[in-house]
Amino acid sequence: MAATMVERPLGKPRWKSRLLLLGPAFVAAIAYVDPGNVAANLTAGANYGYLLVWVLVAANIMAVLVQYQSAKLGLATGQTLPELLGKRLGNHHRRLFWVQAEVVAAATDVAEVIGGAVALNLLFGLPLLMGGVIIGVASMLLLALQSSRGQKSFEYAIMMLLAVIAVGFVSGLFVNPPATGGVLAGLVPRFEGTDTVLLAASMLGATVMPHAIYLHSALARDRHGFAEDPAERTRLIRTTRMDVAGALILAGVVNIAMLLLAASSLRGVEGTDTIAGAHAAVTSALGPVIGVAFGVGLLASGLASTSVGCYAGATIMGGLLKIRIPLLLRRVMTLMPALLVLGAGIEPTLALVLSQVLLSFGIPFALIPLIRLTGKREVMGIHTDSTALRIAGWTSAGLIVGLNCVLIVLTVTGKS
Numbered sequence: 001m002a003a004t005m006v007e008r009p010l011g012k013p014r015w016k017s018r019l020l021l022l023g024p025a026f027v028a029a030i031a032y033v034d035p036g037n038v039a040a041n042l043t044a045g046a047n048y049g050y051l052l053v054w055v056l057v058a059a060n061i062m063a064v065l066v067q068y069q070s071a072k073l074g075l076a077t078g079q080t081l082p083e084l085l086g087k088r089l090g091n092h093h094r095r096l097f098w099v100q101a102e103v104v105a106a107a108t109d110v111a112e113v114i115g116g117a118v119a120l121n122l123l124f125g126l127p128l129l130m131g132g133v134i135i136g137v138a139s140m141l142l143l144a145l146q147s148s149r150g151q152k153s154f155e156y157a158i159m160m161l162l163a164v165i166a167v168g169f170v171s172g173l174f175v176n177p178p179a180t181g182g183v184l185a186g187l188v189p190r191f192e193g194t195d196t197v198l199l200a201a202s203m204l205g206a207t208v209m210p211h212a213i214y215l216h217s218a219l220a221r222d223r224h225g226f227a228e229d230p231a232e233r234t235r236l237i238r239t240t241r242m243d244v245a246g247a248l249i250l251a252g253v254v255n256i257a258m259l260l261l262a263a264s265s266l267r268g269v270e271g272t273d274t275i276a277g278a279h280a281a282v283t284s285a286l287g288p289v290i291g292v293a294f295g296v297g298l299l300a301s302g303l304a305s306t307s308v309g310c311y312a313g314a315t316i317m318g319g320l321l322k323i324r325i326p327l328l329l330r331r332v333m334t335l336m337p338a339l340l341v342l343g344a345g346i347e348p349t350l351a352l353v354l355s356q357v358l359l360s361f362g363i364p365f366a367l368i369p370l371i372r373l374t375g376k377r378e379v380m381g382i383h384t385d386s387t388a389l390r391i392a393g394w395t396s397a398g399l400i401v402g403l404n405c406v407l408i409v410l411t412v413t414g415k416s
Contacts, residue, residue: 023155024219025240025247027308028067030158031212032060032251033165034108034305035115036359038298039275039352040202041255045262046272048196050178053186055200056259059207060252062396066208066367067216068244069374069385069393074217075236076383078226081217082319084379085369089320097365098320104210104362105313106337111355112309113338114348115275116302122279123295128342135302136335142307143327151223161304166250168297170257175286178264186263201360201403202353207255208400210359211312213366218315230382237383274349310334361404367397 044052074080082101086094116138117131126134146154191197220240227233262278265285271277275298283291310331318324341351371393377384385393 023152023159023243024071024216024223025067025243026159026162026250027155027219027311028070028212028216029247029251030162030301030304030308031108031209031215031312032063032207032248033162033169033254033301034112034209034309035118035275035298035302036108036111036352036355037203037207037255038115038169038258038301039111039349040199041258042262042266042275042278043273043349043353044199044203045259045264046266046269046278048192048199049263049267050182050186050260051190051192051196052200052203053183053256053259054189055203056207056252056256057187058189058399059204060248060255062400063208063252064244064248065389065392065396066213066370067248068241069370069389070213070216071220071240071244072237072383073370073374073380074219074221075224075227075233075240076380078221079217080221080315080319081214081366081370081373082316084319084373086320086322094320098316100362100365101210101214101316101320102313104359104365105309105316106334107355107358107362108209108211108309109306109313109334110338110341111352112302112306113335114302114342114351115298116306117342118275118348119295119299119302122276123292123299128348129339132335132339132342135306136331136339138303139307139310140328140331142303143310143331146311147327151219155223158304158308161300162250164300165297165304166254168293168295168300169254169261171293172261172265172282172286172290173257175290176261176265178260182263183260197403197406198357199353202357204360204363204400204403208363208367208396210362210366211309211316213363213370214316214319215308215312218319233383274347275352276349360400363400364397364404367393367400371397 041056070081073084077084085097089097113132113135116135117128120126120131120134121128142154142157145157191200224236227236261282262272266272266278266281269281269285272281279291279294282294310327313334314324314327314330371385371390373379374385374393375390
């Protein structure tokens with residue numbers, strides 16, 4: 001990619017010029033409020049109340065750290081994480097790495113299309129398979145916007161959908177606020193058996209998303225280009241901190257709101273182990289307006305996240321295999337697994353939760369190379385991670401890998 005010089009818009013105050021640079025992180029943040037999050041968070045809240053609030057808080061802190069490192073990598077090097085990995089891996093390892101990344105991306109897409117199909121079923125009574133097709137077509141239109149009008153237009157569309165998602169899932173808390181004591185108790189790290197570990201892994205996989213780690217380096221690089229002037233690169237990276245913090249804090253609030261809504265309104269209610277049951281219970285407890293808002297939020301989540309997921313898949317393939325296929329063609333190809341799941345009649349919420357567990361196992365493959373690269377001065381130059389940031393990054397990776405190991409042991413031994 002040819003180096004480009006990015007300049008601050010002339011005649012605008014510094015704070016306004018920085019606002020104009022915001023956007024890439026809000027696209028990446030969609031991955032953190034997708035239908036997989038809805039399934040995992042509602043299940044956790046409905047079954048265990050406030051017990052796992054701490055998981056979402058910890059996961060969101062990790063998400064801010066990880067997405068900042070990914071965006072910084074793209075701005076400091078002018079290359080995406082998959083591109084840098086593709087140059088460093090041999091042909092055999094590069095293909096194997098691509099396979100696992102594509103499996104993770106496929107799991108992501110299954111969750112997102114299923115979530116959108118469930119939303120259409122709840123709102124309009126459409127069959128799930130038909131809903132999946134509609135979500136696929138609608139996501140193609142969003143991707144066409146990115147292809148024809150540029151990344152900034154795509155960012156604005158995604159940010160509007162993110163606002164809809166936030167309203168859809170936060171509104172219920174104003175009708176039935178959570179118990180303060182329960183929320184505070186939920187901040188104390190603990191588990192209650194194998195099922196809560198499984199849910200924690202699912203929530204972690206739904207919050208720290210592998211495909212978003214790969215994608216954010218591309219979003220930041222493609223939006224801002226590569227600034228040859230070191231001072232300009234530093235300015236862009238500082239602005240990116242604001243972008244990441246704002247987007248991921250919003251996503252974190254929405255995630256926690258989902259769990260709190262389930263804990264305060266759905267605990268002990270029959271049938272809330274599915275999204276459809278949770279929607280029915282929310283509607284019954286909080287009224288039809290909140291029920292519709294819930295469904296619209298879920299629909300916006302599925303539509304936005306499946307478009308972003310397809311964008312991420314193209315970034316992964318282009319960087320690792322140097323193969324680029326049109327986004328719309330890729331959308332058609334990656335839609336098939338989700339439609340097969342819907343057509344097979346697999347319970348949607350179960351499929352969503354299990355897909356998030358798979359995503360959790362894919363996180364280290366994206367996170368560990370990212371931390372290694374952003375810690376190398378020969379890669380990052382003056383923007384190499386500080387010692388504190390490297391320690392925080394490796395601690396996050398260790399916690400994620402450790403949680404997955406505990407999950408495997410508990411599941412194999414059947415202990416609870």
